[in-house]
Amino acid sequence: MSNSKTSQKIAFFFLFLATLLIIVPVGLIIVIIIQKGLPAINWQFLSDIPRQGMRAGGIFPAIIGTIYLVTGAIIFALPIGLLAAIYLSEYSKDNLLTRIIKLAIVNLAGVPSVVYGLFGLALFVVFCKFGASIISGSLTLGIMILPVIITTSREALESVPHSFREVSLSLGASKWQTIRNIVLPNAIPGILTGTILGLGRAAGETAPILFTVAAFYLPRLPHSILDQAMALPYHLYVISTQVPNVDEKIRYGTALVLLALVLIMNLVAIIIRYKFRKKKKW
Amino acid sequence: MVKFEIHDLNIWFGSLHAIKHVNMEILSNEILSVIGPANSGKTTFLRTLNRLNELATNYKITGAAELEREDIRGIEIEELRRKVGMVFALPLPLPLSVFDNVAYGVRMHGERGKKKLEEKVEEALRQAYLWEEVKDRLSESAFKLSGGQQQRLCIARTLAVGPEVILFDEPCSGLDPISTAKVEDAMVKLKEKFTVVLVTNNVKQAARVADKTAFFLSGELVELDNTDRIFTAPKDKRTDGYIRGKFG
Amino acid sequence: MRKFKEFIIEKLILICGLASIFFVILIFLFLLKEGLAVFKSVNLLKFLFGKNWYPISEPAQLGILPLILGSLLVTIGAAVISVPIGVACAMYIAEVAPIKIKEVLKAGIELLAAIPSVVLGFIGMVTLVPWVKAVFKVPTGLTALSGSIMLAFMAMPTIVSISEDALYSVPKSYKEGALALGATRWQAIWHVMLPAASSGILAAVMLGIGRVIGETMAVMMITGNSAVIPHSILEPVRTLTATIAAEMGEAVVGSEHYFALFAVGIVLFVISFAINVTADLFLHKKK
Numbered sequence: 089m090s091n092s093k094t095s096q097k098i099a100f101f102f103l104f105l106a107t108l109l110i111i112v113p114v115g116l117i118i119v120i121i122i123q124k125g126l127p128a129i130n131w132q133f134l135s136d137i138p139r140q141g142m143r144a145g146g147i148f149p150a151i152i153g154t155i156y157l158v159t160g161a162i163i164f165a166l167p168i169g170l171l172a173a174i175y176l177s178e179y180s181k182d183n184l185l186t187r188i189i190k191l192a193i194v195n196l197a198g199v200p201s202v203v204y205g206l207f208g209l210a211l212f213v214v215f216c217k218f219g220a221s222i223i224s225g226s227l228t229l230g231i232m233i234l235p236v237i238i239t240t241s242r243e244a245l246e247s248v249p250h251s252f253r254e255v256s257l258s259l260g261a262s263k264w265q266t267i268r269n270i271v272l273p274n275a276i277p278g279i280l281t282g283t284i285l286g287l288g289r290a291a292g293e294t295a296p297i298l299f300t301v302a303a304f305y306l307p308r309l310p311h312s313i314l315d316q317a318m319a320l321p322y323h324l325y326v327i328s329t330q331v332p333n334v335d336e337k338i339r340y341g342t343a344l345v346l347l348a349l350v351l352i353m354n355l356v357a358i359i360i361r362y363k364f365r366k367k368k369k370w
Numbered sequence: 371m372v373k374f375e376i377h378d379l380n381i382w383f384g385s386l387h388a389i390k391h392v393n394m395e396i397l398s399n400e401i402l403s404v405i406g407p408a409n410s411g412k413t414t415f416l417r418t419l420n421r422l423n424e425l426a427t428n429y430k431i432t433g434a435a436e437l438e439r440e441d442i443r444g445i446e447i448e449e450l451r452r453k454v455g456m457v458f459a460l461p462l463p464l465p466l467s468v469f470d471n472v473a474y475g476v477r478m479h480g481e482r483g484k485k486k487l488e489e490k491v492e493e494a495l496r497q498a499y500l501w502e503e504v505k506d507r508l509s510e511s512a513f514k515l516s517g518g519q520q521q522r523l524c525i526a527r528t529l530a531v532g533p534e535v536i537l538f539d540e541p542c543s544g545l546d547p548i549s550t551a552k553v554e555d556a557m558v559k560l561k562e563k564f565t566v567v568l569v570t571n572n573v574k575q576a577a578r579v580a581d582k583t584a585f586f587l588s589g590e591l592v593e594l595d596n597t598d599r600i601f602t603a604p605k606d607k608r609t610d611g612y613i614r615g616k617f618g
Numbered sequence: 619m620r621k622f623k624e625f626i627i628e629k630l631i632l633i634c635g636l637a638s639i640f641f642v643i644l645i646f647l648f649l650l651k652e653g654l655a656v657f658k659s660v661n662l663l664k665f666l667f668g669k670n671w672y673p674i675s676e677p678a679q680l681g682i683l684p685l686i687l688g689s690l691l692v693t694i695g696a697a698v699i700s701v702p703i704g705v706a707c708a709m710y711i712a713e714v715a716p717i718k719i720k721e722v723l724k725a726g727i728e729l730l731a732a733i734p735s736v737v738l739g740f741i742g743m744v745t746l747v748p749w750v751k752a753v754f755k756v757p758t759g760l761t762a763l764s765g766s767i768m769l770a771f772m773a774m775p776t777i778v779s780i781s782e783d784a785l786y787s788v789p790k791s792y793k794e795g796a797l798a799l800g801a802t803r804w805q806a807i808w809h810v811m812l813p814a815a816s817s818g819i820l821a822a823v824m825l826g827i828g829r830v831i832g833e834t835m836a837v838m839m840i841t842g843n844s845a846v847i848p849h850s851i852l853e854p855v856r857t858l859t860a861t862i863a864a865e866m867g868e869a870v871v872g873s874e875h876y877f878a879l880f881a882v883g884i885v886l887f888v889i890s891f892a893i894n895v896t897a898d899l900f901l902h903k904k905k
Binding site for chain 1: 420422425427448449450451452455456458460462464465474475478479524527528531
């Protein structure tokens with residue numbers, strides 16, 4: 089008996105050690121980036137264009153470029169993703185078609201991000217002749233985050249109790265009226281959470297925008313959606329691997345801004361989810 | 371007057387034969403109670419009358435149910451459900467205010483006028499004997515009402531769309547005796563204007579409020595007669611056994 | 619009028635419901651459209667098993683074997699590291715950790731999933747790469763090993779969260795039965811919970827590997843990008859993904875090089891498709 093107790097202690101210790109091996113680096117990464125990046129952050133860094141071949145100045149065009157890209161992606165992906173989620177949660181039957189749709193979503197989520205980049209290049213840049221532009225990049229990112237939005241929205245819709253739908257239908261409301269007036273309003277926090285998570289994902293991705301939009305060095309703001317733009321993740325890639333002799337402070341500062349942007353979005357999503365759970369009335 | 375006529379009704383869910391060869395009539399301005407043990411098909415029968423069974427995907431039906439001599443499958447589904455309202459087993463307020471709960475169905479049928487909505491809501495709440503208790507709380511969340519109040523709110527919500535028939539699916543199963551008495555009072559008064567079908571597990575409740583009583587067993591209609599007869603001199607031994615079991 | 623409006627809306631919903639299928643097919647078609655052209659100048663076997671990748675020499679040599687081996691090496695390395703640690707962490711979170719710590723740990727794992735891969739690549743460059751160089755006394759720290767370690771780390775969120783779900787969905791009665799027979803908690807976890815959750819854990823591992831094979835930026839930044847057949851894990855390698863990302867910028871649209879990179883994309887698409895379908899089968903087998 090004491091033997092098996094001892095082996096349990098040893099086993100649990102190793103499980104704990106494995107957990108530490110994952111969690112501690114996560115904490116370290118964030119601490120290092122904050123510690124080394126914070127000194128670089130000031131108003132000029134955030135609001136100025138890059139200067140001297142990106143070795144000085146700020147990252148304003150990259151921030152703006154990322155905001156444009158993410159906005160474009162969500163304008164495209166939210167309506168399609170939400171309607172697709174409504175289809176799956178309210179209309180689909182348990183049949184082969186539904187199975188195929190679900191498999192397609194899983195696959196869409198699993199396609200490597202660089203393959204999205206190729207696809208965006210072939211379809212939007214070359215075939216549709218949009219060129220390397222904000223619209224090409226946004227559409228590529230939009231398709232990439234579609235699975236996130238569909239999956240989270242569907243969960244949100246399905247968590248609305250079935251009885252609400254029955255009540256609404258039993259009062260003579262049509263199916264769409266029921267969805268519009270009962271199901272959707274009660275799923276909004278979940279849908280919002282999914283949308284923000286999708287935004288965070290789009291903001292941090294580099295590979296899909298490499299050949300569809302990203303400008304290596306464009307020290308001005310984009311003029312239209314058919315213009316190229318800088319973007320934060322690509323900018324970080326460029327100054328850490330392609331440009332020699334960049335002050336480390338600028339690299340860490342850029343990494344910090346990108347990380348903060350993404351983590352704040354995730355934090356907002358988590359807070360919405362948490363508040364909603366507390367307020368939930370059923 | 372005959373409200374519903376049921377001809378050789380059969381219902382399956384997948385391979386489960388839930389309702390077997392049921393024939394019956396439901397008269398207007400009467401309370402018909404449907405009793406029977408669990409899984410006897412009484413709730414399925416009730417949900418046939420407003421076609422709520424159709425939400426299940428593996429559902430199959432033969433035979434016919436006619437509302438005033440018109441097959442219910444020929445009536446537009448929203449219109450049928452407006453005419454044949456339903457009150458569920460548990461109080462199920464929608465996550466809206468008291469007022470919006472009662473106004474919900476009316477709005478869905480296209481009524482937008484504020485004045486008209488207010489009239490309908492007040493009338494429905496009065497008919498459900500709830501008006502006096504909630505008239506100052508109309509903008510509060512419906513979840514803040516007590517269980518009995520919530521169930522009467524659900525009755526009012528059903529009444530507001532102007533039904534002809536009201537289906538009650540074990541409406542007092544979640545309520546205490548005092549709330550139950552209030553809901554029963556409301557039901558008895560409702561039969562003056564409406565046809566009421568009441569599914570209940572509580573045989574005493576059937577005896578208290580129903581004019582006629584139907585006994586279901588394993589999907590079959592065993593017996594349908596005046597409530598007095600069912601409880602004093604049932605024709606079928608199985609009815610007798612069930613009622614004695616329940617009382618004894 | 620209302621009927622008509624609802625009819626239109628419901629058709630729109632159906633169309634969007636089918637959008638995922640449409641996009642998967644669209645992606646595949648466009649990869650084929652651009653990628654198949656390469657087989658005019660090189661046959662499939664030569665492409666897959668050619669030992670030299672010199673896309674811009676004259677004539678170009680388009681063999682992706684070094685890239686496939688590079689991806690394979692990095693992936694195997696990452697799997698060896700991440701599977702035991704990830705599954706152990708999932709066991710700890712699902713079965714051992716007190717409820718409060720559990721929430722913190724789960725949040726930490728979610729946090730890791732949220733960090734952009736380019737940020738991890740950057741951190742890897744400034745911390746991991748010098749470390750590998752110093753510890754293994756190699757001329758450069760930009761090696762397959764650095765890539766494996768980083769990718770193992772990046773696969774953790776997938777492996778941990780899906781394995782944890784799989785462990786969580788094992789009926790409580792299994793564990794209670796084992797405990798009632800006098801087993802310790804560890805014996806119950808090891809002999810009962812783990813086998814019962816095995817198909818879910820297998821799916822978790824496969825999806826984690828799928829994430830590793832598809833990862834681009836971090837791997838490009840820390841594996842050294844040398845497109846030769848690797849002989850040791852302490853040498854620089856170049857993966858399929860990194861090749862596309864690094865070279866597409868210079869490839870001229872419509873050139874042989876451009877077509878070849880799309881053909882690499884087809885290979886990646888097929889691999890990820892196979893992994894996801896198989897993992898999905900495992901996940902469904904469970905139910």
